[in-house]
Amino acid sequence: MTPPLHNNFFYRLEKSAVITFIGVILLFSCAVVVTLIAPSLVDPSWTLPASSYQVQMYEVVDPNIYISGSQSGGADLQFAYHLKNNESLLSFEETEFSRIVAPPDLEKYITHQGERPLKLTSRLLMLRKPIKGVQTSFNAYEMAEALRQKLQEDWEEKNPQWKEQGLTKFDYAISELYALDAQEGFAVAPPDVILENWISSDFVFVDTKLQDKELPPGVVYISNPKEYRIARFSNGNTLEWKYDPNGEIISSIEALKSHPLGFRSRAELISLGEKVFAAEGCWYCHTDQTRTLVQDVVANGSESYPAPPSSANEYIYQKITFPGTRRIGPDLSRVGVKRPSRDWHKAHFWSPKTASEGSIMPAFQHFFDYDPRGTAHSPTGVPNLSFEAIFQYLMTKGTRITPPTEAWWLGKDPLNTMDIIEGRKEI
16 A cells, blocks of 8 residues: 655655745845844944044044054054144144244244144144254244243243242243145154044134035144154164154155064054954953943942943944953953053063952963063063054053043043933933
């Protein structure tokens, strides 16, 4: 007797294959629909930048600030801004004990002491020490000396008893403003820059194309840039270099990045640091999210100035995000504010138990190179590329949510953190 067709093995196999095929098609169709429709239903604030400051730091500053180890062991870092004509915003501002001299056509770019609004320009200008003996129609050295003498005479007139009071006559710092005959240049940047100069009001543009564009609510600018120059020298059989204000001009970005200078942009280091963080498994023990819990916002801030809870838009410039779930070690989402010291991180990666009592974190001494010449003058080895990368990556944590003038750790808190953690405001 022939068995019924529905009991046949091959019949049942064919039926299951059809069902599986239909199921795959349905799943694929659902995935396509979700991919196309879901983004339009997502709260746009999740994918928009946290602030204009965040945008400018990631898109303007990071690609144009360059970092390298200096000569003889590389223990000290050198920082340089890459400035571009009609792209970089610059200010030239006098202070109580510093003045600027300039030829008549450049005088309009100077914000004199006590003057407002702050003048910003995208014209490629620099400051330098006035050079004696340069014969031009504008003698910066003579003008600077005359100004210094007048300033000191005015100071003595205001302090007639300065000798009796044991005061020291202040030697005013006077710089010359000059125009670069180039489309790009390099300026000295302050060490370990985490927060850049930011202004949101009381400023004016002078000779810049930016004034014709729709402006963001505030701009990052570089204050009083001085040209970055180097001097080369031999150390045994090794060609080395150091910063020298009277040295040779760096001609191009290629020259800045070439051997032996070896500068790399902060954007490159941050990207590499993200990969190092992943490869080293830092996310096994550290989260990267401040939750909407009192213990989180206080631990990452303080009782007076609680840290804002993490929101999706903080991570939009990362290729990998590490929100994490386990906190064997402390959360790192605000470590750029809590631990901004490069020296602290050097000591911590070299010997965590020494820097943080009771820590079970392993040492990361492969982030350092041995210095056989003993030129580093440091209890640790010489920080290598891995250290510099992960340090720059960590310094982005918590520092770019709001502009420095609205910083939550200063009590400004435009995000209304207390309203968020008490349920009166959503993120």
